[in-house]
Structure formats: structure tokens, C-alpha cells
Amino acid sequence: MADSLQAARLLSVAEAIREGLERALDEIPEAFVMGEGVTDPKGIFGTTTGLMDRFGKERVIETPISENAFTGIAVGACLLGQRPIIVHQRVEFMLLAMEQLINNAAKLRYLTRGRQSVPMVIRLVIGRGWGQGPQHAQSLESVFAAIPGLKVAMPSRAVDARDMLMTGIRGGDPLVLLEHRWLHGVRGPVADDVDPDVLSGPVVRREGEDLTLVATSYMVLEALRAADALAAVGITAEVIDLRVLRPLELAPIGESVRRTGRLVVIDTGHRTLGMGAEVVATISERQLSHLKAPPRRLGLPDRPAASARSLAASFYPRAEEIAREAAEALGMDTEDRLHVERILDERREHRLVDVPDPSFQGPF
Amino acid sequence: MAKFDRDLAWRGYRALVRIREVELAIAARYPDQEMRCPVHLSVGQEGVAVGACLPLSADDLVLAGHRSHAQYLAKGGDLTAMLAEIHGRETGCCGGRGGSMHLLDVEAGLLASIPIVGSHLPLAVGVALARRQRREPGVAVAFLGDGAVETGAFHETLNFAALHRLPVVFVLEDNGYSVYTPLAERQPPRPLTDVGLSHGVEGQSVSGDDFLEVHAAMETALVAARSGAGPQLLVASTSRWLEHCGPYDDDHLGYRPQGELERAKQRCPIRRLGDQLRKSGELDDRREKALYADVRSEIDAAFAAAFAAPQPSAATAAEHVYG
Ligand SMILES: Cc1ncc(C[n+]2csc(CCOP(=O)(O)OP(=O)(O)O)c2C)c(N)n1
Numbered sequence: 001m002a003d004s005l006q007a008a009r010l011l012s013v014a015e016a017i018r019e020g021l022e023r024a025l026d027e028i029p030e031a032f033v034m035g036e037g038v039t040d041p042k043g044i045f046g047t048t049t050g051l052m053d054r055f056g057k058e059r060v061i062e063t064p065i066s067e068n069a070f071t072g073i074a075v076g077a078c079l080l081g082q083r084p085i086i087v088h089q090r091v092e093f094m095l096l097a098m099e100q101l102i103n104n105a106a107k108l109r110y111l112t113r114g115r116q117s118v119p120m121v122i123r124l125v126i127g128r129g130w131g132q133g134p135q136h137a138q139s140l141e142s143v144f145a146a147i148p149g150l151k152v153a154m155p156s157r158a159v160d161a162r163d164m165l166m167t168g169i170r171g172g173d174p175l176v177l178l179e180h181r182w183l184h185g186v187r188g189p190v191a192d193d194v195d196p197d198v199l200s201g202p203v204v205r206r207e208g209e210d211l212t213l214v215a216t217s218y219m220v221l222e223a224l225r226a227a228d229a230l231a232a233v234g235i236t237a238e239v240i241d242l243r244v245l246r247p248l249e250l251a252p253i254g255e256s257v258r259r260t261g262r263l264v265v266i267d268t269g270h271r272t273l274g275m276g277a278e279v280v281a282t283i284s285e286r287q288l289s290h291l292k293a294p295p296r297r298l299g300l301p302d303r304p305a306a307s308a309r310s311l312a313a314s315f316y317p318r319a320e321e322i323a324r325e326a327a328e329a330l331g332m333d334t335e336d337r338l339h340v341e342r343i344l345d346e347r348r349e350h351r352l353v354d355v356p357d358p359s360f361q362g363p364f
Numbered sequence: 365m366a367k368f369d370r371d372l373a374w375r376g377y378r379a380l381v382r383i384r385e386v387e388l389a390i391a392a393r394y395p396d397q398e399m400r401c402p403v404h405l406s407v408g409q410e411g412v413a414v415g416a417c418l419p420l421s422a423d424d425l426v427l428a429g430h431r432s433h434a435q436y437l438a439k440g441g442d443l444t445a446m447l448a449e450i451h452g453r454e455t456g457c458c459g460g461r462g463g464s465m466h467l468l469d470v471e472a473g474l475l476a477s478i479p480i481v482g483s484h485l486p487l488a489v490g491v492a493l494a495r496r497q498r499r500e501p502g503v504a505v506a507f508l509g510d511g512a513v514e515t516g517a518f519h520e521t522l523n524f525a526a527l528h529r530l531p532v533v534f535v536l537e538d539n540g541y542s543v544y545t546p547l548a549e550r551q552p553p554r555p556l557t558d559v560g561l562s563h564g565v566e567g568q569s570v571s572g573d574d575f576l577e578v579h580a581a582m583e584t585a586l587v588a589a590r591s592g593a594g595p596q597l598l599v600a601s602t603s604r605w606l607e608h609c610g611p612y613d614d615d616h617l618g619y620r621p622q623g624e625l626e627r628a629k630q631r632c633p634i635r636r637l638g639d640q641l642r643k644s645g646e647l648d649d650r651r652e653k654a655l656y657a658d659v660r661s662e663i664d665a666a667f668a669a670a671f672a673a674p675q676p677s678a679a680t681a682a683e684h685v686y687g
């Protein structure tokens with residue numbers, strides 16, 4: 001893997017997803033794509049651009065605003081062996097289709113004792129920033145991850161996004177893939193070969209010995225930033241990208257905590273009943289004797305996302321807050337804390353809290 | 365053809381011009397990046413909101429979707445509070461919590477705007493149900509786009525409303541597109557009024573570019589709804605001139621047939637009513653100039669007040685999650 005990544009191309013997450021879709025359509029005759037906007041000029045943030053021209057309207061299907069219906073239609077197609085990939089430009093639009101997802105997609109394999117399966121991928125985009133407000137900026141991964149029968153994954157880098165998509169559509173179960181809008185433009189190396197184990201569980205993104213930071217999706221980037229700043233005061237933080245929320249494989253995290261003895265988990269969605277709660281509970285059950293400090297959790301507070309930017313700063317944790325939690329877990333002295341804070345402050349490329357970077361002009 | 369009502373036409377004209385100028389002012393200032401939320405502008409579609417809202421009484425309550433600026437203003441929503449909301453200010457109509465997609469002014473009778481397509485339609489029927497249960501006067505009015513016809517909520521709502529003969533009017537703004545996708549790629553060919561009829565809901569088709577026609581049809585629908593005839597559907601053809609979301613023209617994307625937008629602009633609801641008013645002698649250059657000056661100074665003042673208002677304090681962020 002390391003070798004092939006060196007030879008890899010640099011793709012944005014959006015480009016990698018587009019490549020994954022194109023290859024899936026190419027390699028799997030049963031695969032097809034469905035969603036609102038998949039054939040339009042913007043092509044779901046560039047992820048479906050050109051697919052209809054290449055594969056035709058039968059395999060790249062523009063849909064009416066009928067989310068529950070077309071989710072069920074996808075499930076129905078699965079019963080005859082098709083492999084649909086559906087996409088929504090916001091997580092919230094999937095809420096209209098929870099009935100089909102939870103009652104049918106997640107149950108048919110069990111109900112038929114394995115005679116039927118629902119090999120579909122549901123791509124959902126998590127909105128954030130630019131004042132999108134309470135109904136266009138929800139993450140909700142733990143809602144999906146609460147349901148047995150579903151697989152739920154959150155890529156934080158381009159190669160994982162493509163490989164999760166391609167592995168998911170070749171698999172035999174419904175996969176909910178949550179893509180963070182702030183990651184679509186983030187570039188990373190993408191090898192030609194698909195990693196077939198991408199859905200098997202977490203991956204260590206940075207090695208360390210002093211504490212373990214576990215994050216999902218966009219928060220992996222903030223955790224890496226925090227780890228960078230902590231390194232300046234001699235703290236090595238191990239950063240683990242959880243990647244797959246269901247089925248939850250926590251062995252690599254347990255292994256890390258056995259070494260570090262300290263755990264901070266950062267949720268992309270709400271902290272209460274978030275993935276962090278499950279991770280911390282399980283690690284506490286299994287590794288209590290290795291923990292040198294109480295595990296800590298970060299995530300969105302118990303309120304909706306407001307539109308006004310003045311309310312965004314206290315809503316979304318950043319590297320600063322992650323470093324602060326790490327400092328607490330480590331019992332860092334004031335001088336080191338201030339040093340870390342200063343570094344993060346200096347490295348912050350811009351002060352805007354409602355866009356990923358100043359070049360980001362939307363659409364959101 | 366009814367007699368030309370000069371007073372009504374003038375009121376309609378004033379409202380159309382005011383909304384158009386507000387929307388154009390938002391579009392012009394949006395690149396300053398002070399309005400930091402998505403905006404779905406109503407430029408080109410004003411005739412529907414104004415025609416449908418002017419006949420409403422104070423008891424009548426409106427619910428709208430993502431494209432709600434025109435409805436909010438036509439129903440009498442406070443302009444400064446709207447602009448403050450779009451600027452993310454404490455004085456905004458949602459205190460900055462919602463942004464452009466959640467405009468509301470309860471005092472003016474605009475109860476909510478919900479940007480999940482179709483999501484507000486059941487709310488409107490619930491309002492109508494409550495009006496009946498509480499023996500209160502007033503009709504519920506739900507604005508929706510052609511895209512909302514595709515939602516399950518639309519059909520379930522029409523069925524329920526028709527079953528209970530509830531006093532609700534659905535005002536369907538058919539601009540022919542859902543984002544970049546034309547109606548023909550989303551729905552089979554049939555008149556949208558037939559969809560209402562299949563649920564037993566009476567419908568009228570009007571040109572949304574003709575304020576007077578929309579107004580007259582809305583009056584008919586309101587009389588029927590008030591008299592217990594059950595839900596009514598008004599299908600108004602109209603055109604969105606700017607991009608689906610944002611301040612710019614997007615014709616270069618090529619999703620509309622060539623010339624369609626130019627032809628739509630020829631049918632401008634403001635110009636159409638203006639011509640009628642001029643012919644009747646009600647409007648001349650002097651009065652028109654005065655109207656625009658008046659409207660623009662109101663808008664400038666509202667922008668200034670909105671901009672000057674404080675941003676919500678982080679200390680208030682957790683308020684109102686629970687009662
Ligand atoms: C349930 C749901 N699905 C998808 C969207 C994304 N979306 C926002 S506006 C829109 C188009 C709506 O078209 P229409 O109802 O015709 O209204 P218009 O924008 O033309 O005024 C879509 C698909 C949404 N907001 N809600």
C-alpha cells in the first residue's frame with residue numbers, strides 16, 4: 001500500500017469519488033447511480049460529472065424529489081441483483097427515506113435468512129458553514145450507525161472515499177457513506193488499486209505514544225493539526241481515523257490505548273450519544289486498567305446548528321479544543337498549553353469560522 | 365374580463381417593484397460576503413407571491429419553502445428583520461438562527477419557511493385543521509414549487525386536506541425547474557392541476573406573470589376555501605431569472621433551452637402591470653420615478669439597520685432548545 005501510494009496521483013475527495021463511480025459503473029454491470037442532480041451541470045459537487053454521457057440515462061438516473069420512493073426503488077432493484085448507488089446533496093434529505101432504509105434495506109437479508117441482500121451505497125453529504133442553518137448542516141452519523149444491518153462509513157481522505165464506495169458497491173450490504181462537504185476539495189494520493197480492506201475498520205493516520213486521538217471525517221484533519229502542535233512541546237499523539245462506524249472494529253484503538261493510556265475521541269456530529277460515547281464505553285470496558293486518565297469526548301453541543309456565523313465558533317470544535325482536551329488528559333503544564341495554543345493560532349490560515357478556507361466559494 | 369381596478373393594480377405594482385428591488389439589492393451586495401447564508405432569490409417570480417398574498421386577510425396564514433423572500437414581503441413581513449436575518453444578526457426574524465431559508469414573521473402571518481422540499485405542506489394543513497378545531501376564521505396558504513409535487517408529503521397532504529375539506533390553498537409556483545433539472549425530466553407530461561384533481565382538489569391554472577390574473581384566481585380560491593369547499597390548488601406558471609441558489613445569472617450552464625430566459629424576461633410581471641397602469645393613466649414617468657426612489661431609500665435604510673445590528677452573542681447559543 002505504501003509503495004503504491006507513492007506512485008499515486010493527487011486527487012481531491014470529489015475527484016476520487018467520481019473516479020470510484022466511473023469505475024464501479026465500468027466494472028459492475030449491475031451498478032447504477034440515482035439521485036437529484038446526478039445529471040445536472042454541477043453533478044453533485046463534481047462527483048457525477050460526465051457519467052450520464054458515458055453510461056446513459058438508464059444507469060445514471062436523474063430522480064424526482066421523492067427520496068423515500070427512490071430509496072425503496074433501489075432496494076427493490078437489489079432484490080433482482082442490481083447494485084444501486086444513490087446520493088443526496090445533504091444528509092437531511094435522507095431523513096425522508098429512513099423508512100425504506102431502516103425497515104427494508106437493513107432488514108431484508110436477515111428476514112430472508114441470507115437469500116436476499118441489499119448491496120447498495122447511499123452517499124450523503126454533510127453540510128457545514130456559510131450559514132446553512134439547522135436543516136442543512138446536520139451530521140447524524142450516529143443515527144445511521146444505530147441500526148444493525150447497515151454499514152456506515154465516513155471517509156476523511158480521497159483514497160478512502162473512492163475505495164469505500166467501490167468496496168461497498170461490490171459488497172453485499174447497504175452502506176451509508178457520509179461525505180463531509182468540507183472534504184470534497186481536499187487532495188490526497190490515490191493509488192490505482194482499490195484497498196479491499198478499507199471497510200474493515202480504523203486506520204492509524206499518525207503514530208504516537210503519549211495519547212490516542214480518535215476522530216471521524218473532517219475532524220480527522222483537525223485532530224492531525226492538533227497533533228502537529230502538540231509535537232512542538234514533545235507530545236506525540238497517535239491519530240486514528242475511525243473510518244467505519246458500523247460494524248465497529250475497535251481492536252486497533254484498544255491496542256493504541258494500551259500503549260498511550262490516554263484517549264480523546266472527536267465526533268463530527270453531536271457529542272451526546274455520538275460515536276465517541278460508544279468508543280469510550282467499549283474501550284473503558286476492555287482497557288480500563290490501561291487508562292491513565294479518564295477518556296474524553298468532543299463533538300457538537302446539544303443544540304441545532306445556527307445560521308449566524310457568530311454562533312458557529314462555539315459550535316464546531318477545532319484543533320484548539322482538541323489540543324485543550326489532550327492537555328487535560330495529559331495534565332500538561334500551563335507553559336506548554338500556551339505554547340500549543342500559540343502555535344495553533346499562528347498556523348491558522350484564516351479567521352473565518354464558516355468556510356473551510358477563503359478560496360471556498362461554494363456552492364455549499 | 366373584469367374592470368381594471370386601478371387601485372388594486374397600483375398596490376400590486378408597488379409590491380412587485382419593492383420585492384424586485386429588494387432581491388436585486390441582495391444580489392448586488394451578496395459578493396461582499398456579509399450575507400453569509402444560501403439565498404434563493406425570487407426575481408422573475410414576484411407576480412405569484414404578490415398576486416396570492418394581496419387578497420389575504422390578517423387571519424390567513426402563510427407557510428413557504430426555501431424560496432420565500434417574495435412571500436415574506438408580500439405577506440407584510442418586516443424588511444429590516446429579513447435583511448438582518450440574512451446578515452446573521454440578533455435582530456433577524458429568527459435571531460440569526462435560520463438565515464434566508466427560514467424566514468418567518470408570525471405577527472404578519474408568515475408562520476414558517478422550511479427549506480426541506482415539501483416539509484411545510486403538512487404544517488399548512490395542520491394550521492387549517494387547527495383553525496377549524498378552534499372555530500377560528502382564516503385560511504392556510506402553502507406556497508410550493510413544481511418540485512414539491514414529487515414529494516410524498518404533497519400527495520399525503522392533499523389527500524388528508526381533501527378528506528377533511530380543510531380551508532387551505534396550495535399556491536404552486538411552476539418555474540419549470542428543480543435546481544437545473546427541467547420538469548419534463550422529473551414528471552410525466554400532464555397538467556399539474558390534474559394532480560390536484562386526482563385527490564379531489566379543485567385547481568386553477570394562471571399565468572404567474574399576470575398579477576391581476578393570479579389575484580383574481582386567488583380570490584376565487586379563498587372564497588371556496590372559506591365556504592367549506594375544501595382545499596384549493598392554484599398553479600401559476602412563472603420563471604426564475606437568476607440561479608437556483610445565489611445571486612448570479614446561470615444561463616451559461618446551458619441547462620435551459622437557448623432563448624428561454626430572454627423570452628421569460630419579456631414576460632416580466634412588473635413590466636406587464638406597469639404597461640397596464642400606464643394605459644389606464646394611473647402611472648407616468650414621474651410617479652414611477654418617485655416609487656423607485658421611495659422603495660430604494662427604504663431598502664437602503666433597511667440594509668443599514670440590518671448591518672448595524674449586533675450579531676447574536678455566543679452566550680445565547682444554547683437558549684430555546686427546550687421550553
Ligand atoms: C427533501 C429535499 N430534497 C432535496 C432538496 C434539495 N433542493 C432544494 S430546492 C430544490 C428544488 C426545488 O424545486 P421546486 O420545488 O420546483 O422549487 P424552486 O427552487 O424551483 O423554486 C431541491 C431539490 C431539499 N431541499 N429537500
Ligand SMILES: [Mg+2]
Nearest residue numbers: 509510541542
Ligand atoms: Mg421549480
